[in-house]
Amino acid sequence: MKIVETKAGLTALINGLKKQGKFIGFVPTMGSLHEGHLSLIKKSKEQCDITVVSIFVNPTQFNNPEDLEKYPRDIKKDKTMLLSEACDILFYPEVKEIYPEPDKRLFKFGDLETVMEGKYRPGHFNGVAQVVSKFFDLVQPNKAFFGEKDFQQLAIVKRLVEQKNYDIQIISCPIIREDNGLAMSSRNARLNADQRNQAAVISETLFQARKMFQKGTNIPDIKSWANNKLSASEGLETEYFEIVDSETLKPISQITDNKHITACVAVHVGDVRLIDNVTFF
Ligand code: AMP
Numbered sequence: 001m002k003i004v005e006t007k008a009g010l011t012a013l014i015n016g017l018k019k020q021g022k023f024i025g026f027v028p029t030m031g032s033l034h035e036g037h038l039s040l041i042k043k044s045k046e047q048c049d050i051t052v053v054s055i056f057v058n059p060t061q062f063n064n065p066e067d068l069e070k071y072p073r074d075i076k077k078d079k080t081m082l083l084s085e086a087c088d089i090l091f092y093p094e095v096k097e098i099y100p101e102p103d104k105r106l107f108k109f110g111d112l113e114t115v116m117e118g119k120y121r122p123g124h125f126n127g128v129a130q131v132v133s134k135f136f137d138l139v140q141p142n143k144a145f146f147g148e149k150d151f152q153q154l155a156i157v158k159r160l161v162e163q164k165n166y167d168i169q170i171i172s173c174p175i176i177r178e179d180n181g182l183a184m185s186s187r188n189a190r191l192n193a194d195q196r197n198q199a200a201v202i203s204e205t206l207f208q209a210r211k212m213f214q215k216g217t218n219i220p221d222i223k224s225w226a227n228n229k230l231s232a233s234e235g236l237e238t239e240y241f242e243i244v245d246s247e248t249l250k251p252i253s254q255i256t257d258n259k260h261i262t263a264c265v266a267v268h269v270g271d272v273r274l275i276d277n278v279t280f281f
Helices: 007-019 035-047 065-070 075-084 116-120 124-139 148-164 186-190 193-214 219-231
Strands: 002-004 024-029 050-055 089-091 143-147 169-173 236-245 261-269 272-279
Touching (some): 002 007, 007 024, 007 089, 007 124, 024 035, 024 124, 035 050, 035 143, 035 169, 050 075, 050 124, 116 148, 116 236, 116 261, 124 148, 143 148, 148 169, 148 261, 193 236, 193 261, 193 272, 219 236, 219 261
Parallel strands (some): 002 089, 024 050, 024 143, 050 089, 143 169
Antiparallel strands (some): 236 261, 261 272
C-alpha cells in the first residue's frame, strides 16, 4: 500500500495510473475504520483496478468544535486494517494540505439541505461538498463509494456530481450493523457499555417502525409511536425522527404513487450524536 500525504504526490500517482488506463475506485473516510468502511473498500476492490482510501477528519463539516476535537482517531490501527484489505493507496493529508487557505465556496443544494442533518447541523453539507469536490478533483475516480448510513450525504453527493458534471459513478453501499443492530460508526468508540445497549433502541425503533408500516399503520401514527419510544428510552435524546421521500428527502405524511420512503433518525447518547435510517420500501 502506498501512503501519500501531499496533493502533489497523489496527483503524480494518479496521473501515472490514468496513463496505464487503470479504473480507479475511491472511498473517502474520516478514519477510525470499522467494518462499515471495510465493506465499501471491499466493493471498490471488486469493481475497480485501484482502490484509493482517504482518511481526513474534515474540519469544515463540523458545526460543533467539541465534536471535531473528540472525533476518534487511530491511524495506526487504520493502516493495519487497510493493509489487510489490500488497499492500494491511502491518502492521509494534514488539514493545511487540503486547506492552505480557508475555503470560501458556498454550495447550494436547495431543499436537500434544509431538512434533517442540514437543519440541525448548519454548514455541515457545505463542508462535505468542499472536501468531496477537492478530493474528486485530486483522485479523479471512475467510481466513488458511499455508505447509506449517511443517507442525506449520499443524496448531496449525487447532486454535487450532477451540478459539477463529474464523470464519476456514485455507488451506494448498505449499512453494516453491530450484532445488537446498532449501525456501525466511528463515534460508537465513544460510547461506554451501557450506552451501547441504550443505543440499540435506535435501530430497534426503525425496524419496528418499518414493520408497522408494512402492516398498514399510517405515517403520522408511526412517527408519534417512534418519538414516544425514543423519548421513553433511558439515555437517549432524540433530535429528529423523520419519514421522508427517499429521493427528495421531503418529510411525508402519506404515501403517494410508488415512492420509496425512508425513516431517518438522529439521537444523542450522552454527548455522542448518532444517526441511522431504514428504508421502508
Ligand atoms: P465516515 O468515516 O464516517 O465519514 O464514513 C466514511 C464512509 O463510510 C461514508 O460513506 C459512510 O456513509 C460510510 N459508512 C460509515 N459507517 C457505515 C456503516 N455502518 N455501514 C456502511 N457504510 C458506512
